[in-house]
Amino acid sequence: MKRGVIFSGVALVAVAAAGVAAAGFGGGRADGTEEPSAQPATTTQVTRQTLVKATTVEGELSHGDPVPLASQAQGTVTWLPGVGATISRGQALLRADERPVVLLYGALPIYRPLAAGVEGADVTQFERNLRELGYTGFTVDDEYTSSTASAVKRWQDDLGVTETGTVDASLVVVASGAVRVAELTARVGSPAGGEMYTFTGTTRIITVPVDAGEAGWAVKNAPVTVTLPDGKEVAGKVASVGTVATGDDSEDQGPNSTGTDDAQIQVTVTVADQRALGSLEQTPVDVAYVADEREDVLTVPVAALLALAEGGYGLEVVENGASRYVAVDTGLFADGRVEVSGGGLAEGMTVGLPK
Template sequence: MSRARSRTLLAVGGSAVIALGAGIYAGTRITSPADAVARTAAPEASEVTVPVELRTLNSEVVTRGDVTSAGAVDITPETGGLEMPPIVTGQVPEVGAEIAEGAALLEIVGRPLIALAGELPMYRSLRPGMSGPDVEQLELTLERLGLDPGEVDDEYTGATGNAVAELFERIGYEPPEPDPQAEQELDAANDQVDQAEDAVEDAEDALDAAGDAPGQDGAPVDEDALQDALDDARDRLDDAEAARDEAAVAAGTPLPAAEVVFVPSLPRRVDEVSVRRGGEVDGAVMSVSGASLVVTANVDDADHERLAVDQPVTIEVPTGEEVPGTITAIEEATGDEATGWDVTVTPGELTPEQAEALRGANVRITVPIESTDGDVLAVPLAALTAGPGGESRVEVMRDGVAELVEVAVGLTAEGYAEVSAVEGTLAEGDLVVVGDGGEDDASGG
């Protein structure tokens, strides 16, 4: 065989091998229509299962609320009775200051404006001899402050005035001056007592002298007449002393309306001050709100049914801490577009830092409703189905075979239900069906 023919055969053979390889590769890339459909079809449906868990379940209401100070009040002194312009002379508080009961809020023309707790406003000046519900409120307040107003009733007595005087002295001010006319009447009553005492003394001297010497012209002295004169003098003294005591009460320490302001509760926080030292009072001088904070949340009817006054809650402080609180009021929401129920929560004891962080914040509130006693068997709510008689069941997969197990359902919370087997067995780790892997699951990812 010639060398040329050998080269030809090798070339032909190589081409054939290449063609065979190309045909095999092409064959692996060709797909029939039936194969294409089979490869893109959804997988055969299969059950989606999750294991039965041991967990503690907690049922709770979680909502959010706004933190505000309790009941803001504008302080407006009664200055109509002053004889001079109501100039602020001192004691101007700073915003954020706390006002305690019995303390001076402000000083006007050198006199204090004292804060006291009470529902009735100071609508008139009070003085001994007056009576009314505002007097009773004053006496209750004085007694609460450790001052002695005498018997707590609706009568302003001398003891009431003495307690008022002590209230002013306690904060470093002279007590209010008594009514000038009442002082004049007291002075006159004291003069009458002095005169009556002199008359008694003279009558006593005359009676004593009658037994020591004979009467005029030697006639016996009429001691009976002298005794009658002494008795009359003593009666006049009793009357004068009674009038003096009454005048003394009337001249006791009064309580000017310009020097006291009643607010519903104390202590309170100063939110705004609208006067300055040297300025003139014209209307409200400051706005004060309760030093205590409250949280107001709104819940729907379903959550309202689960809540009650005095329930404990947890409040999340913006700093990340949690503080306890208590539901103190539940009222139907009012207003043009109001819906649901307004729930008032009062925080427990707060540190100054916590109070400052809460003030004006919107916070998370958690109200625990019910809890299991430790860990219990629990399944997702989606695992529960209803039997023909309304009984609750779960479907348990055992070695690829589904078994229906009737269960008793306890607490449901956090998307889970507490369960225990009524018939059959159920244990931690058992796989329960919560759905299937049909077209919906496949298409939904």
């Protein structure tokens, strides 16, 4: 039994364009059945499978929108990473007067000094980072204790900064994860306070602008196929769907168009296998999603369809060395195949392919 999944990136506009031949039933016997005809020279089989039609939209591969990295360090910038460099938890984002400003992970910024006696969610976040960096001797909770301060002094000693046991924004910057330097906006010798550079995440993503009225396919975790410029296909999935639609305010709009005509939302697609993306950093890509699907249906090549003189379509069924015409109903067209149904039609039947 032949089963499979067929994907299509091109929708059929007219069946005739696929080479459908014309035929008429005609010549029936007295009992209403059809006279057998000569066998066709070329045949194929009716198969049962899942038929899937995919629609392709344009997307952009990148590291996402850059955001500014602001430093609250004092002094003069003595070192900055290069564009494209990646920085992980505990590593230096820059150096001010040769003292590092260190990256930690989380959602809360360092908005106050953390010292013994301070309590709150920012303490929990910091202590979790300290533990991930390999320091122990304290409990990860919402209280900054003397034990926490002792661990911080050991960490500060390893960093080569003054061992105060207190942490503030001059030493630490918080981001959601590892960062990649996008563009330098400061230079060595600049004041250490202010914006140093812009950064993105280290994971490459794909952003797809989608017409708001045609975004029904874009649901979280929906599978997609990403086609790279070299033709390589990579599996992806929808990670997020924008909730704010933006319109086109350009002068290219027609006189009768409205803002809702061009309203779009942004869909973000992730690719688990980042190595499959090769060395590409930013490039247009194609994103194919499932637009329609029929499970466990009978299919034949579109070229097997016959346009019947009586109207509708049929197949030339070959049996026992002869052939007969059978009327069929058509369903989904995808990738050169068509869903067919009708009385007497079965998987494995041999049908003709018109010349």
